[in-house]
Amino acid sequence: MSRNYRRGRKKSTTPYIIGILILVAAAALSIRGVLGHAKDPSAAAVNHQTPSAESSPSNAVPPAISSPDPVSAGGIEYVAVEKPQEEIYKGNLILVNKDHAYKFSDAVKLVNLYDGKASSYKVSDTDIKIGSETLKALNKLFDAFYAQTGVGNTYIISAYRSYDRQQALYQREVAEKGESEAAYWVAKPGTSEHHTGLAVDLGLFDSSGAYHEYDGSGKYSWINQSCYKYGFVVRYREDKKNITYIAYEPWHFRYLGIPHATQLSKLKLSLEEYIELLRSYSYDKPLKITTDDGSVYNTYFCKGQTVYVPKNGDYELSGNNVDGFIVTLKVS
């Protein structure tokens, strides 16, 4: 059409035709220019998106601030939330040891153990304090132990300890055993799990009132073997002394909550190893935990302060006392 038109005009006057040709050429060039510009960025955008979509799974996690929209994984929608740094040092799964001291805060609600305890066990001191969630779980554990064995004379001899209390215990140990040996038996102040309100020590007293160390043997072995069902673990295992740098303590129980106590016990790990293991799980690739009652939980780690949490439904969040958060949600 345009060719016929130009040819038609060619027959009239040459200067006109030359002028028109120049105009047509200029128009064509400018159109090509516009198209060229329009095309370049889109091509660049396509090229830009393709490799990033094909890159490693770790790159698939969108940064929280630039992507506030929910992301979906395993049929669950997650949203990214920003948590304050100090939250990393709070929660049921905090790792407290010689390398990761407890950051004292008022996060744990402390209650009086004697006032709140069930009748299925005893306390050595009416002033002992304990975390409220730990106490509830402890009551369930000892009610079950009593129902199973009829034994009701187990004592809680220690739970929450202030920094000053731990300092006094540690100095006594140093005086008895010397500096190099002491920390193996009593944690240095600041590095004891007893600061958290999540740990308890058991002890025994005979009818004459004489104290006996609790070793978890005989009828008491039920406690050490079944405590995970109530959210507790034997924190300092015989076979993990080279990792915990703490002597075997069959009397020291740490509350973690039922799913994590179950998984840690099943894997026979120290808490140090377990917290490390959780690092390899993310919201789109969670660890599945099945508890003895058939409940199924998903759990995963989020490094730093950006935490992916389910958009709907309940979940539990705990810092690891090192560098991030562990999310736990019941899926069935």
Ligand SMILES: [Zn+2]
């Ligand atoms: Zn202890």
